[in-house]
Structure formats: structure tokens, C-alpha cells
Amino acid sequence: MKEPRYIKSNLKSKRIVFEEEHPIRWSFMKVLREYSTLKQEFAINPYVEVYKFRDNLYCLYSESLDGAGDPWMYVIEGPKKAMLIDTGFGVGDLKGLIKELIPNKKLIVVNTHAHFDHAYGNAQFERCYCHEAEVERMKKTNNDKIWDYLFDENGKPIYTEFDRNDLIEYHEYEIVGVKDGHIFDLGDGYEVEAVHLPGHTPGQCGFYDLNNKTMFIGDTTGIGRIFEGEPFTEFCTVTALRDALVKLKPRFDEMSGVFPGHGMLDQTPTVLQYLLDTCNQIIDNPLNFDKEIVMERHGTVQKMYKKNIHQGTALRYKLENVK
Numbered sequence: 001m002k003e004p005r006y007i008k009s010n011l012k013s014k015r016i017v018f019e020e021e022h023p024i025r026w027s028f029m030k031v032l033r034e035y036s037t038l039k040q041e042f043a044i045n046p047y048v049e050v051y052k053f054r055d056n057l058y059c060l061y062s063e064s065l066d067g068a069g070d071p072w073m074y075v076i077e078g079p080k081k082a083m084l085i086d087t088g089f090g091v092g093d094l095k096g097l098i099k100e101l102i103p104n105k106k107l108i109v110v111n112t113h114a115h116f117d118h119a120y121g122n123a124q125f126e127r128c129y130c131h132e133a134e135v136e137r138m139k140k141t142n143n144d145k146i147w148d149y150l151f152d153e154n155g156k157p158i159y160t161e162f163d164r165n166d167l168i169e170y171h172e173y174e175i176v177g178v179k180d181g182h183i184f185d186l187g188d189g190y191e192v193e194a195v196h197l198p199g200h201t202p203g204q205c206g207f208y209d210l211n212n213k214t215m216f217i218g219d220t221t222g223i224g225r226i227f228e229g230e231p232f233t234e235f236c237t238v239t240a241l242r243d244a245l246v247k248l249k250p251r252f253d254e255m256s257g258v259f260p261g262h263g264m265l266d267q268t269p270t271v272l273q274y275l276l277d278t279c280n281q282i283i284d285n286p287l288n289f290d291k292e293i294v295m296e297r298h299g300t301v302q303k304m305y306k307k308n309i310h311q312g313t314a315l316r317y318k319l320e321n322v323k
């Protein structure tokens, strides 16, 4: 693969393996990271860039440690408590960084889903909330061996250079499942609602800040693998994502911005309508895809399809994950 146009960075991590350069996303990230005045860096955590997108919203950028898309984490400061949405890979002092951003407020930690790039930093905290359909995966995929796959047999990082000593030591933490519609109270009536947006994983969940009307959607552009014997696999389908978007549709117009787990921030809510349109097109004719891809991930070869999303990337799915 051709190396993408380099983006200047002071981060302590340095990518070895680059992902494909998405035409619009790459330019957005290049301008944001190199030229925007929003960027802040903190010595306490050299793996994170901080961007303030609202008076009380910090968007935390870090590089992927496993060659995939660079994940976003988000911190909402409420009147009495703050909320952290996703915890990244777990390299660098995330807890300490948040304490510098928001001193003296209790932190509620939530995960959009259990994937490594969103939940491997959970062990820095005592308790993490996720959708109830994600609890099993969260338990299964979080242990003290989670970072081993990032290194070769000589202990050298495979995908992204970073200092192994900067991984915060793993410890057990409490995982609490919540239902669709669960309200988190950040004090004085400041509420954030859990919005189940499944498909990518069974319990993949968005979080809707009812005060700012900002929607944090997590990962919604790939329908995930179904694991043998796993509960709630009926949620790993294009249809489940479509149904969730139909339920959310009456609220699209009131949203002030959509914040995904990767890529461009503060998107207009129209992107949710475009995603819904793509789901419907796939359900109408699953073989009417734009691209066929063969992907090797963690030693297994998977055949998948991609259907383009208008003005966006594409929705990735397998034929067995449509209905």
C-alpha cells in the first residue's frame, strides 16, 4: 500500500503500518491536527491530542496501536460529574490527563463497544458502563493478555512504535450493563442517554448528550463478526442497525453534531440519514455491493462487501449479517 501523505505529529506513538488514506477524512485530519488552533497537548499523556469542540466537550485523539483507524475518546464536563466515552488502547495516563482537564469532578466511564481501540484503557478505571448486550464481550476481551498481539516475538511493536512501559498495568474492574434509553446524570439536570446502535457489535451503543444535542455514535460503518455461542448475535446485522436508526430518525434534526469513533468530528446529522439509506439499500439487495473485499484479521480470512455511504465511507458487511 502506498504510504499516505504524512501528518505532522508530536505524539510519542509513531505508526509503522498506515491505513488507507480516506480521501476526505485524511484532509480533515491533516488540517485539524496540523493547522487548527483547537489542538492542545499535555505532558502527562504524550499519546493524546486534545481538541475542545464545545465549551464542555473535549475530543481526545490517539493513534491506533494495531494498524486500524485512529480512535477518538470524548470527555463531557457536566455541572457535577464528567463522562468519558471510550478509553482507547490503554497506553499513557488517561486518568491523569482527564484530572488535568477537569479537576475535582467524579468521572463516569462508558464504552461504545468492547473493541480493543475503544475499551483497552478501561483497566485504568474502577467501573465502566456499556450496553447490556456488550457485557459478555467486554468480560471476554478484557484481561492482562490484551496487549500481547501488538508485539512480535522479540517484543517489538508490529503496527505502531510506542513504549511498552507506558501501558498502564491491567487490573480487574467492574463492568455494568445498561439498557437502551438509560440516562446518566451529570448533575443539575444535565443528562446523557444511552442509544443502542448495534450491528458493529451486539451492544455497540451511542451516547446522546441531551444538553448539547451532541450524538456520540461509536463505530457504525462495519457490521461485526458473530462468534459461535455468543448471546445477542441477532444484533450483529444490517437490519438491527437499520431498525435502531429508524427509531432515532425523529431526533436527527435536533442534533447539533455527530461525533464518531473514528475520523471526522462534528458532522451534520444528515450522515445518519445517509447511513440509514445505505442500510436500506443493502437489505433490499445484499448483492448490490460496491466492492468485494477479502480481509485477514487476527489470522482468519473473511470475505466481505462494502456498500458506499453517500458523502461518507462505506458500510462493511457479510451476506450472513444482513438479516
Ligand SMILES: [Zn+2]
Pocket (backbone or CB within 6 Å): 113, 115, 200, 219
Ligand atoms: Zn470497533
